[in-house]
Amino acid sequence: MVEPTDSTLIRRTQQGDTAAFGLLMQRYQTAVFNTAYRLMGRRQDAEDATQEAFLRAYRALDRFDLKRPFAPWIKRIAVNVCLNWLDKAQNKTQMTATELQRPGDESPDMDQWVHHTPTPERLLEKQDQNARLRAGILSLSPKFRAVIELRHFQELNYEEMAALLKRPLSSVKSDLFRARKQLAQILKGVI
Amino acid sequence: MNEYNEQLLNEYLDGTLSDVQRQEAEKLLHDSAAARAFLADLQFTFAALDELDELPLMMDLSEPLLAQIESPTPTPIWARWLMLAQFTAATLLMIQLWPTIQSWLMNSRMATAVLIAELSWPQFSLGRMLVEWETAVIQPFQTGIPSLGLATNQWSLLILLAFAAWVAGNRLLFSDEGVK
Numbered sequence: 001m002v003e004p005t006d007s008t009l010i011r012r013t014q015q016g017d018t019a020a021f022g023l024l025m026q027r028y029q030t031a032v033f034n035t036a037y038r039l040m041g042r043r044q045d046a047e048d049a050t051q052e053a054f055l056r057a058y059r060a061l062d063r064f065d066l067k068r069p070f071a072p073w074i075k076r077i078a079v080n081v082c083l084n085w086l087d088k089a090q091n092k093t094q095m096t097a098t099e100l101q102r103p104g105d106e107s108p109d110m111d112q113w114v115h116h117t118p119t120p121e122r123l124l125e126k127q128d129q130n131a132r133l134r135a136g137i138l139s140l141s142p143k144f145r146a147v148i149e150l151r152h153f154q155e156l157n158y159e160e161m162a163a164l165l166k167r168p169l170s171s172v173k174s175d176l177f178r179a180r181k182q183l184a185q186i187l188k189g190v191i
Numbered sequence: 192m193n194e195y196n197e198q199l200l201n202e203y204l205d206g207t208l209s210d211v212q213r214q215e216a217e218k219l220l221h222d223s224a225a226a227r228a229f230l231a232d233l234q235f236t237f238a239a240l241d242e243l244d245e246l247p248l249m250m251d252l253s254e255p256l257l258a259q260i261e262s263p264t265p266t267p268i269w270a271r272w273l274m275l276a277q278f279t280a281a282t283l284l285m286i287q288l289w290p291t292i293q294s295w296l297m298n299s300r301m302a303t304a305v306l307i308a309e310l311s312w313p314q315f316s317l318g319r320m321l322v323e324w325e326t327a328v329i330q331p332f333q334t335g336i337p338s339l340g341l342a343t344n345q346w347s348l349l350i351l352l353a354f355a356a357w358v359a360g361n362r363l364l365f366s367d368e369g370v371k
Contacts, residue, residue: 018257018260018261019257021257021260022253022254022256022257025252025253025256025257026251026253029248029251029252029253030245030247030248031245033246033248033252034245034246037246043249047248047250047252050252051252051255051256054252054253054256055256055259055260058256058260126242129239130239130242130243130244133239133240133243134243148240152237152240152241153240157207158205158207173198173202174198176201177197177198177201177202180201180233180236180237181197181201181233183236183240184232184233184235184236187232187235187236187239188232
Protein backbone atom coordinates (compact mmCIF):
# COMPACT_ATOMS: atom_id res chain seq x y z
CA MET A 1 0.00 0.00 0.00
CA VAL A 2 1.41 3.37 -1.03
CA GLU A 3 1.74 5.76 1.88
CA PRO A 4 -0.05 9.08 1.40
CA THR A 5 2.21 12.03 0.63
CA ASP A 6 2.56 14.96 3.01
CA SER A 7 0.45 17.12 0.66
CA THR A 8 -2.34 14.56 0.72
CA LEU A 9 -2.33 14.39 4.50
CA ILE A 10 -2.26 18.19 4.78
CA ARG A 11 -5.14 18.55 2.33
CA ARG A 12 -7.17 16.00 4.28
CA THR A 13 -6.40 17.82 7.53
CA GLN A 14 -7.55 21.08 5.98
CA GLN A 15 -10.82 19.33 5.14
CA GLY A 16 -11.27 18.37 8.80
CA ASP A 17 -9.66 14.93 8.96
CA THR A 18 -7.70 15.07 12.23
CA ALA A 19 -6.55 11.46 11.83
CA ALA A 20 -4.58 12.61 8.77
CA PHE A 21 -2.83 15.16 10.95
CA GLY A 22 -2.07 12.38 13.42
CA LEU A 23 -0.30 10.42 10.66
CA LEU A 24 1.63 13.53 9.64
CA MET A 25 2.69 14.07 13.21
CA GLN A 26 3.84 10.47 13.63
CA ARG A 27 5.94 10.89 10.52
CA TYR A 28 7.86 13.93 11.80
CA GLN A 29 7.56 13.94 15.58
CA THR A 30 10.96 12.30 16.18
CA ALA A 31 12.78 14.79 13.99
CA VAL A 32 10.97 17.72 15.62
CA PHE A 33 11.63 16.26 19.07
CA ASN A 34 15.36 16.09 18.33
CA THR A 35 15.32 19.70 17.12
CA ALA A 36 13.66 20.72 20.37
CA TYR A 37 15.96 18.53 22.47
CA ARG A 38 19.08 20.10 20.99
CA LEU A 39 17.74 23.51 21.99
CA MET A 40 16.02 22.77 25.28
CA GLY A 41 18.25 20.04 26.71
CA ARG A 42 15.56 18.27 28.74
CA ARG A 43 13.43 15.44 27.42
CA GLN A 44 10.20 16.66 29.05
CA ASP A 45 10.70 20.22 27.80
CA ALA A 46 11.48 18.90 24.33
CA GLU A 47 8.32 16.77 24.30
CA ASP A 48 6.24 19.76 25.43
CA ALA A 49 7.83 21.96 22.77
CA THR A 50 7.16 19.29 20.13
CA GLN A 51 3.47 19.16 21.02
CA GLU A 52 3.23 22.95 21.06
CA ALA A 53 4.92 23.15 17.65
CA PHE A 54 2.48 20.67 16.13
CA LEU A 55 -0.47 22.42 17.77
CA ARG A 56 0.60 25.73 16.24
CA ALA A 57 1.14 24.01 12.90
CA TYR A 58 -2.37 22.53 13.05
CA ARG A 59 -3.89 25.95 13.67
CA ALA A 60 -1.90 27.51 10.83
CA LEU A 61 -2.39 24.64 8.37
CA ASP A 62 -5.24 26.32 6.50
CA ARG A 63 -2.72 28.98 5.38
CA PHE A 64 0.03 26.48 4.50
CA ASP A 65 1.27 26.52 0.90
CA LEU A 66 1.11 22.92 -0.33
CA LYS A 67 3.99 23.55 -2.73
CA ARG A 68 6.37 23.94 0.23
CA PRO A 69 7.84 20.92 2.05
CA PHE A 70 6.31 20.31 5.47
CA ALA A 71 9.41 19.15 7.38
CA PRO A 72 11.45 22.39 7.27
CA TRP A 73 8.34 24.39 8.15
CA ILE A 74 7.42 22.37 11.25
CA LYS A 75 11.06 22.38 12.40
CA ARG A 76 11.19 26.14 12.14
CA ILE A 77 8.02 26.41 14.20
CA ALA A 78 9.71 24.19 16.78
CA VAL A 79 12.81 26.43 16.78
CA ASN A 80 10.64 29.50 17.36
CA VAL A 81 8.74 27.78 20.18
CA CYS A 82 11.98 26.74 21.87
CA LEU A 83 13.64 30.14 21.49
CA ASN A 84 10.55 31.86 22.95
CA TRP A 85 10.51 29.50 25.90
CA LEU A 86 14.26 29.87 26.44
CA ASP A 87 13.90 33.66 26.42
CA LYS A 88 11.25 33.39 29.11
CA ALA A 89 13.13 30.81 31.14
CA GLN A 90 16.39 32.86 30.98
CA ASN A 91 18.95 30.13 30.95
CA LYS A 92 17.12 27.83 33.37
CA THR A 93 17.77 24.99 30.91
CA GLN A 94 21.56 25.02 31.11
CA MET A 95 22.54 21.45 31.76
CA THR A 96 25.72 19.73 32.72
CA ALA A 97 26.92 16.57 31.04
CA THR A 98 26.07 14.60 34.20
CA GLU A 99 22.43 15.65 34.02
CA LEU A 100 22.35 14.56 30.39
CA GLN A 101 23.19 11.03 31.42
CA ARG A 102 20.02 10.52 33.47
CA PRO A 103 17.98 7.39 32.67
CA GLY A 104 15.70 7.94 29.74
CA ASP A 105 18.14 10.22 27.93
CA GLU A 106 20.57 7.61 26.73
CA SER A 107 21.57 6.98 23.15
CA PRO A 108 19.59 4.50 21.07
CA ASP A 109 19.81 0.76 21.62
CA MET A 110 23.19 -0.85 21.15
CA ASP A 111 21.68 -3.12 18.46
CA GLN A 112 21.16 -0.12 16.20
CA TRP A 113 24.87 0.62 16.32
CA VAL A 114 26.07 -2.86 15.42
CA HIS A 115 25.20 -2.50 11.75
CA HIS A 116 27.07 0.78 11.39
CA THR A 117 30.12 0.43 13.61
CA PRO A 118 32.52 -2.42 13.00
CA THR A 119 34.28 -2.53 16.38
CA PRO A 120 33.29 -2.03 19.99
CA GLU A 121 36.09 0.49 20.40
CA ARG A 122 34.74 2.60 17.56
CA LEU A 123 31.27 2.24 19.05
CA LEU A 124 32.40 3.54 22.41
CA GLU A 125 34.36 6.37 20.77
CA LYS A 126 31.32 7.43 18.81
CA GLN A 127 29.04 7.28 21.83
CA ASP A 128 31.53 9.30 23.83
CA GLN A 129 31.86 11.84 21.02
CA ASN A 130 28.08 12.15 20.68
CA ALA A 131 27.68 12.64 24.41
CA ARG A 132 30.39 15.32 24.48
CA LEU A 133 28.89 17.01 21.44
CA ARG A 134 25.40 17.06 22.99
CA ALA A 135 26.81 18.42 26.22
CA GLY A 136 28.79 20.94 24.21
CA ILE A 137 25.73 22.13 22.29
CA LEU A 138 23.79 22.55 25.51
CA SER A 139 26.65 24.48 27.11
CA LEU A 140 26.28 27.13 24.39
CA SER A 141 24.08 30.13 24.92
CA PRO A 142 20.58 29.89 23.37
CA LYS A 143 21.48 32.15 20.44
CA PHE A 144 24.56 30.00 19.64
CA ARG A 145 22.48 26.81 19.91
CA ALA A 146 19.96 28.34 17.52
CA VAL A 147 22.53 29.08 14.78
CA ILE A 148 24.12 25.63 15.11
CA GLU A 149 20.67 24.03 14.84
CA LEU A 150 19.61 26.11 11.85
CA ARG A 151 22.89 25.74 9.94
CA HIS A 152 23.87 22.15 10.63
CA PHE A 153 20.57 20.41 11.22
CA GLN A 154 18.18 22.44 9.09
CA GLU A 155 20.71 23.50 6.42
CA LEU A 156 19.64 27.12 6.20
CA ASN A 157 22.03 29.60 4.62
CA TYR A 158 23.16 32.77 6.37
CA GLU A 159 20.44 34.96 4.87
CA GLU A 160 17.67 32.53 5.80
CA MET A 161 19.00 32.27 9.34
CA ALA A 162 19.15 36.06 9.70
CA ALA A 163 15.57 36.36 8.45
CA LEU A 164 14.25 33.65 10.77
CA LEU A 165 16.08 34.96 13.82
CA LYS A 166 15.35 38.61 12.88
CA ARG A 167 18.98 39.57 13.39
CA PRO A 168 21.59 41.26 11.18
CA LEU A 169 23.55 39.04 8.80
CA SER A 170 26.89 40.02 10.36
CA SER A 171 25.66 39.02 13.84
CA VAL A 172 24.50 35.63 12.61
CA LYS A 173 27.84 34.98 10.88
CA SER A 174 29.74 36.00 13.97
CA ASP A 175 27.56 33.85 16.26
CA LEU A 176 27.96 30.81 14.03
CA PHE A 177 31.72 31.24 13.92
CA ARG A 178 31.98 31.55 17.72
CA ALA A 179 29.62 28.64 18.32
CA ARG A 180 31.58 26.36 16.00
CA LYS A 181 34.88 27.42 17.53
CA GLN A 182 33.56 26.69 21.00
CA LEU A 183 32.30 23.26 19.93
CA ALA A 184 35.62 22.48 18.25
CA GLN A 185 37.45 23.25 21.49
CA ILE A 186 35.01 21.09 23.46
CA LEU A 187 35.51 18.15 21.12
CA LYS A 188 39.27 18.55 21.35
CA GLY A 189 38.97 18.50 25.11
CA VAL A 190 40.37 22.01 25.49
CA ILE A 191 37.23 23.22 27.31
CA MET B 192 46.26 33.12 14.25
CA ASN B 193 43.98 36.17 14.50
CA GLU B 194 40.20 36.15 14.56
CA TYR B 195 39.89 37.57 11.05
CA ASN B 196 41.77 34.59 9.62
CA GLU B 197 39.77 32.14 11.72
CA GLN B 198 36.49 33.63 10.52
CA LEU B 199 37.81 33.57 6.96
CA LEU B 200 38.49 29.84 7.24
CA ASN B 201 35.07 29.31 8.82
CA GLU B 202 33.37 30.88 5.80
CA TYR B 203 35.76 29.07 3.47
CA LEU B 204 34.29 25.80 4.73
CA ASP B 205 30.76 27.18 4.21
CA GLY B 206 31.66 28.04 0.61
CA THR B 207 30.39 31.61 0.98
CA LEU B 208 33.61 33.51 0.15
CA SER B 209 34.12 35.63 -2.94
CA ASP B 210 36.83 34.56 -5.41
CA VAL B 211 39.29 37.05 -3.94
CA GLN B 212 38.61 35.94 -0.37
CA ARG B 213 38.82 32.28 -1.34
CA GLN B 214 42.25 32.82 -2.83
CA GLU B 215 43.28 34.64 0.32
CA ALA B 216 42.08 31.68 2.43
CA GLU B 217 43.89 29.16 0.24
CA LYS B 218 47.12 31.15 0.47
CA LEU B 219 46.74 31.26 4.24
CA LEU B 220 46.26 27.49 4.37
CA HIS B 221 49.29 26.99 2.16
CA ASP B 222 51.53 29.20 4.29
CA SER B 223 50.35 28.50 7.86
CA ALA B 224 50.37 25.21 9.77
CA ALA B 225 48.21 26.82 12.46
CA ALA B 226 45.60 27.68 9.82
CA ARG B 227 45.61 24.09 8.56
CA ALA B 228 45.21 22.78 12.12
CA PHE B 229 42.33 25.18 12.74
CA LEU B 230 40.61 24.12 9.53
CA ALA B 231 41.04 20.45 10.46
CA ASP B 232 39.41 21.09 13.85
CA LEU B 233 36.48 22.80 12.16
CA GLN B 234 36.08 20.01 9.64
CA PHE B 235 36.09 17.46 12.47
CA THR B 236 33.38 19.47 14.24
CA PHE B 237 31.28 19.67 11.07
CA ALA B 238 31.58 15.91 10.59
CA ALA B 239 30.66 15.22 14.22
CA LEU B 240 27.57 17.40 13.89
CA ASP B 241 26.60 15.58 10.69
CA GLU B 242 26.97 12.21 12.38
CA LEU B 243 25.10 13.10 15.57
CA ASP B 244 22.39 10.46 15.92
CA GLU B 245 18.74 11.14 16.67
CA LEU B 246 17.37 10.29 20.07
CA PRO B 247 14.23 8.16 19.94
CA LEU B 248 10.92 9.38 21.28
CA MET B 249 9.74 7.31 24.25
CA MET B 250 6.05 7.83 23.52
CA ASP B 251 3.71 8.75 20.67
CA LEU B 252 2.94 12.43 21.16
CA SER B 253 0.21 12.49 18.52
CA GLU B 254 -2.46 10.81 20.64
CA PRO B 255 -2.68 13.38 23.45
CA LEU B 256 -2.45 16.19 20.92
CA LEU B 257 -5.29 14.82 18.81
CA ALA B 258 -7.36 14.38 21.96
CA GLN B 259 -6.73 18.05 22.78
CA ILE B 260 -7.64 19.17 19.25
CA GLU B 261 -10.82 17.11 19.12
CA SER B 262 -12.15 18.01 22.55
CA PRO B 263 -14.37 21.11 22.71
CA THR B 264 -12.64 24.05 24.28
CA PRO B 265 -14.45 25.19 27.41
CA THR B 266 -15.17 28.90 27.52
CA PRO B 267 -12.61 30.45 29.86
CA ILE B 268 -13.91 32.34 32.87
CA TRP B 269 -12.47 35.62 31.63
CA ALA B 270 -14.45 35.28 28.39
CA ARG B 271 -17.68 34.84 30.36
CA TRP B 272 -16.91 37.99 32.38
CA LEU B 273 -16.17 39.79 29.13
CA MET B 274 -19.51 38.76 27.67
CA LEU B 275 -21.20 39.99 30.86
CA ALA B 276 -19.32 43.29 30.55
CA GLN B 277 -20.48 43.62 26.94
CA PHE B 278 -24.10 42.94 27.93
CA THR B 279 -23.91 45.42 30.82
CA ALA B 280 -22.39 48.08 28.58
CA ALA B 281 -25.06 47.53 25.96
CA THR B 282 -27.84 47.70 28.59
CA LEU B 283 -26.50 50.94 30.08
CA LEU B 284 -26.25 52.47 26.64
CA MET B 285 -29.78 51.33 25.81
CA ILE B 286 -31.17 52.87 28.99
CA GLN B 287 -29.37 56.14 28.34
CA LEU B 288 -30.47 56.26 24.70
CA TRP B 289 -34.06 55.15 25.37
CA PRO B 290 -35.62 58.62 25.49
CA THR B 291 -34.16 59.33 22.05
CA ILE B 292 -35.33 55.97 20.72
CA GLN B 293 -38.79 56.54 22.20
CA SER B 294 -39.22 59.87 20.51
CA TRP B 295 -38.05 58.40 17.18
CA LEU B 296 -40.52 55.52 17.47
CA MET B 297 -43.40 57.84 18.33
CA ASN B 298 -42.62 60.10 15.43
CA SER B 299 -42.35 57.22 13.01
CA ARG B 300 -45.59 55.71 14.32
CA MET B 301 -47.41 58.97 13.83
CA ALA B 302 -45.99 59.30 10.35
CA THR B 303 -47.06 55.76 9.52
CA ALA B 304 -50.61 56.40 10.84
CA VAL B 305 -50.93 59.53 8.76
CA LEU B 306 -49.70 57.71 5.68
CA ILE B 307 -52.17 54.89 6.17
CA ALA B 308 -55.08 57.31 6.70
CA GLU B 309 -54.15 59.19 3.55
CA LEU B 310 -54.02 55.98 1.54
CA SER B 311 -57.54 54.99 2.73
CA TRP B 312 -56.77 51.39 3.39
CA PRO B 313 -59.71 48.97 3.77
CA GLN B 314 -61.34 48.19 7.15
CA PHE B 315 -59.29 45.13 8.01
CA SER B 316 -56.12 46.30 6.40
CA LEU B 317 -52.73 44.95 7.28
CA GLY B 318 -51.58 48.50 7.86
CA ARG B 319 -54.15 49.12 10.62
CA MET B 320 -53.16 45.85 12.26
CA LEU B 321 -49.51 46.88 12.20
CA VAL B 322 -50.25 50.26 13.81
CA GLU B 323 -52.40 48.67 16.51
CA TRP B 324 -49.68 46.12 17.23
CA GLU B 325 -47.00 48.79 17.39
CA THR B 326 -49.09 50.81 19.85
CA ALA B 327 -49.65 47.77 22.05
CA VAL B 328 -45.93 46.99 22.18
CA ILE B 329 -44.64 50.53 22.71
CA GLN B 330 -47.27 51.91 25.09
CA PRO B 331 -46.07 50.07 28.24
CA PHE B 332 -42.64 51.64 27.74
CA GLN B 333 -43.90 55.16 27.27
CA THR B 334 -44.22 55.68 31.00
CA GLY B 335 -40.98 56.97 32.35
CA ILE B 336 -37.92 54.75 32.46
CA PRO B 337 -35.35 56.19 34.87
CA SER B 338 -32.48 57.85 33.06
CA LEU B 339 -28.93 57.74 34.38
CA GLY B 340 -28.73 61.50 34.32
CA LEU B 341 -25.04 61.57 33.46
CA ALA B 342 -22.97 64.65 32.83
CA THR B 343 -21.52 65.04 29.33
CA ASN B 344 -18.03 63.88 30.27
CA GLN B 345 -19.43 60.88 32.16
CA TRP B 346 -21.66 60.10 29.21
CA SER B 347 -18.63 60.23 26.88
CA LEU B 348 -16.63 57.96 29.16
CA LEU B 349 -19.49 55.46 29.29
CA ILE B 350 -19.74 55.36 25.50
CA LEU B 351 -15.96 54.91 25.23
CA LEU B 352 -15.91 52.06 27.75
CA ALA B 353 -18.86 50.35 26.11
CA PHE B 354 -17.24 50.63 22.69
CA ALA B 355 -13.90 49.33 23.98
CA ALA B 356 -15.61 46.38 25.67
CA TRP B 357 -17.51 45.59 22.49
CA VAL B 358 -14.45 45.77 20.21
CA ALA B 359 -12.20 43.83 22.60
CA GLY B 360 -14.83 41.21 23.18
CA ASN B 361 -15.50 40.63 19.50
CA ARG B 362 -11.78 40.64 18.63
CA LEU B 363 -10.98 38.05 21.30
CA LEU B 364 -14.05 35.90 20.94
CA PHE B 365 -14.04 35.62 17.17
CA SER B 366 -10.34 35.39 16.40
CA ASP B 367 -7.92 32.46 16.46
CA GLU B 368 -5.87 34.06 19.24
CA GLY B 369 -8.86 34.35 21.47
CA VAL B 370 -10.93 31.70 23.14
CA LYS B 371 -9.42 28.90 21.04
